[in-house]
Amino acid sequence: MTATVNKVRGERRRPSARRRREVRTAYLVLLPFFLYIAIWNLVPLLFGLYLGFTEYNALSSTPKWIGLANFKTFFSVPEYGALMWRQIWMGLLALAMNTVISFALALALNVSSKVKGLFRTAIYVPNVSAVSATTAVFVALLNPLADQGLNRILTSLGGAAVTWNYSAFWMTFWIVTYFVWQRVGPAAIIWLGGLQAIDPSLYEAARVDGANFWQQVRYITLPGLKFIAMYILLTGIIGAMQMFDVVMFISKGNPFGQTDVLMYRIYRDGFINFNLGMAGAESLALGLVTVVFALGYLWLQRRNEDE
Amino acid sequence: MKRYAKYLLKGSWLLVMSVVSFLFAYPFVYSVLGSLMLKSEFGNMGTLFPIPEHATLQNYAFVFSIDGGFAPLLNSLQRAAWYTLVTVAMAVLCGYVLARYDFRGKKFFLIAIVAAQVVPSVLTIIPSYILVSRIPFMGGNDWLGRGGHGLINNKLMLFLPLGWGSLLWVFLFSQSMKSFPKAIEEAAEIDGCGFWRIVTWVVLRLQGPIVAVIAINTALSNWNDWLTPFLYINNVADSTLTAWLATLTSNLQQFGDKDYPKVFALATVAVIPPFLIFLFFQKYIIQGIASAGVKG
Numbered sequence: 001m002t003a004t005v006n007k008v009r010g011e012r013r014r015p016s017a018r019r020r021r022e023v024r025t026a027y028l029v030l031l032p033f034f035l036y037i038a039i040w041n042l043v044p045l046l047f048g049l050y051l052g053f054t055e056y057n058a059l060s061s062t063p064k065w066i067g068l069a070n071f072k073t074f075f076s077v078p079e080y081g082a083l084m085w086r087q088i089w090m091g092l093l094a095l096a097m098n099t100v101i102s103f104a105l106a107l108a109l110n111v112s113s114k115v116k117g118l119f120r121t122a123i124y125v126p127n128v129s130a131v132s133a134t135t136a137v138f139v140a141l142l143n144p145l146a147d148q149g150l151n152r153i154l155t156s157l158g159g160a161a162v163t164w165n166y167s168a169f170w171m172t173f174w175i176v177t178y179f180v181w182q183r184v185g186p187a188a189i190i191w192l193g194g195l196q197a198i199d200p201s202l203y204e205a206a207r208v209d210g211a212n213f214w215q216q217v218r219y220i221t222l223p224g225l226k227f228i229a230m231y232i233l234l235t236g237i238i239g240a241m242q243m244f245d246v247v248m249f250i251s252k253g254n255p256f257g258q259t260d261v262l263m264y265r266i267y268r269d270g271f272i273n274f275n276l277g278m279a280g281a282e283s284l285a286l287g288l289v290t291v292v293f294a295l296g297y298l299w300l301q302r303r304n305e306d307e
Numbered sequence: 308m309k310r311y312a313k314y315l316l317k318g319s320w321l322l323v324m325s326v327v328s329f330l331f332a333y334p335f336v337y338s339v340l341g342s343l344m345l346k347s348e349f350g351n352m353g354t355l356f357p358i359p360e361h362a363t364l365q366n367y368a369f370v371f372s373i374d375g376g377f378a379p380l381l382n383s384l385q386r387a388a389w390y391t392l393v394t395v396a397m398a399v400l401c402g403y404v405l406a407r408y409d410f411r412g413k414k415f416f417l418i419a420i421v422a423a424q425v426v427p428s429v430l431t432i433i434p435s436y437i438l439v440s441r442i443p444f445m446g447g448n449d450w451l452g453r454g455g456h457g458l459i460n461n462k463l464m465l466f467l468p469l470g471w472g473s474l475l476w477v478f479l480f481s482q483s484m485k486s487f488p489k490a491i492e493e494a495a496e497i498d499g500c501g502f503w504r505i506v507t508w509v510v511l512r513l514q515g516p517i518v519a520v521i522a523i524n525t526a527l528s529n530w531n532d533w534l535t536p537f538l539y540i541n542n543v544a545d546s547t548l549t550a551w552l553a554t555l556t557s558n559l560q561q562f563g564d565k566d567y568p569k570v571f572a573l574a575t576v577a578v579i580p581p582f583l584i585f586l587f588f589q590k591y592i593i594q595g596i597a598s599a600g601v602k603g
Contacts, residue, residue, distance in 0.1 A: 025408065030416055121586070126331060135556050
């Protein structure tokens with residue numbers, strides 16, 4: 001009763017004074033935060049669009065407009081294309097492994113058990129730990145000496161020791177392994193949420209109709225998880241396209257740049273070689289590819305919400 | 308017969324999951340064991356389970372010593388606390404007005420939040436560094452930003468930048484206000500509460516869970532963000548624990564004398580706070596992924 005009275009009174013007061021006060025409060029709250037964020041993000045973004053078209057070789061010098069020259073270099077020197085391509089396929093490989101393994105883990109965790117929480121903690125903790133704090137163990141285990149780290153198992157089993165950092169295959173393998181170890185937790189939890197959201201009566205109906213386990217997975221589970229899969233893949237690829245920390249810590253792009261990726265090159269061109277104009281052009285190229293993926297993701301999300 | 312099959316299934320599930328969990332936990336076990344010995348002992352050992360014969364806490368003494376890891380540890384704590392405070396304040400205040408008030412330009416703010424999520428960090432990382440080095444009147448710069456190094460190597464860089472990824476939490480909070488009964492705020496208004504009192508006394512208290520989601524996820528991601536301090540600050544005493552670890556870890560690839568146990572001790576200390584937060588607040592972390600998703 002009182003609530004209705006209040007509401008009526010509130011509505012009668014609304015048109016002028018109250019409305020104006022709300023608008024003022026809203027702008028007083030929003031503008032400082034948004035302006036501050038724009039200074040730290042929008043200004044660099046705009047400056048970055050300009051940077052790619054300049055020659056700028058040291059922080060103390062001034063950028064010089066050279067038009068499309070950096071982009072001509074980017075598209076004519078095969079090394080850059082190779083780096084971009086490796087960023088994409090290595091990212092996709094890591095992401096595919098992560099998606100499949102996290103799905104398997106989600107299926108395994110989708111049971112009722114007292115020890116489930118323990119297992120969930122074990123697979124999730126790598127993700128709440130800093131990448132810079134956990135890669136050192138991998139470096140130590142990949143010691144090339146025959147009696148050190150993982151080589152010790154190989155040699156004790158009668159195999160030959162592997163000089164890990166001389167092999168592009170093994171370095172890629174360990175980069176992908178680390179990536180999955182570090183990122184599988186959240187993906188598994190998202191899958192698990194999706195699995196638990198599927199109506200259990202669908203499975204019951206299928207069982208009555210005589211569907212076996214694989215048929216249930218094929219016709220109920222997978223279609224029910226379509227958007228979750230899209231979500232994991234597309235948000236994952238945005239992360240994978242910016243991935244360079246794992247490469248930097250585990251392989252440094254070795255052997256001979258065979259595990260190098262474009263993002264790591266951007267970091268080196270910018271912060272070590274101070275070839276800032278070129279780094280800007282590389283950033284724009286990689287950024288453009290990433291934005292295409294991100295827009296694809298947003299489009300899917302919208303379609304998901306409309307349904 | 309069927310009961311035996313069930314036990315067998317349950318048993319093999321336990322076995323497989325135990326092995327998987329062990330593999331996931333193994334790097335931490337290795338790191339903790341390795342941190343308990345001296346460089347010389349670790350170097351000669353090389354086993355997969357470096358169980359120390361002469362266990363020592365010397366590396367941890369280094370981590371907590373004034374000339375060692377104490378300053379970066381303190382910086383890490385301050386940085387995580389500061390960004391948690393700023394992000395929660397921003398999310399609650401901005402989220403509240405976007406959810407409740409009707410004003411011209413509201414749509415612009417909402418679009419800006421979504422658009423910011425699409426822009427990859429690669430586009431701003433290099434130009435940000437250049438602009439920070441060119442901030443006028445700072446670090447020996449003149450009014451045009453020339454001559455000095457701006458805020459590069461300045462400890463302020465631990466606290467000043469605010470990425471637009473944090474706007475996601477504004478969106479999340481404004482979404483959560485949809486299920487918050489308006490009648491409570493109206494009652495508070497009748498009692499004479501203005502905007503600030505409604506937000507700080509009524510909304511903030513009753514929205515505890517969503518605030519916890521924002522605070523915990525922000526604290527974790529800032530504690531673990533090694534990149535920003537790593538890029539902007541060279542001086543260990545002004546840097547953070549994870550940024551210093553980034554320098555030490557990338558140096559492990561080089562030839563020369565490597566002090567793994569010291570790195571492991573620092574890494575263990577850097578992992579313990581997030582680990583404890585996960586143990587006690589995993590509900591909020593998981594809710595954060597489920598609702599915001601993008602953070603991970």
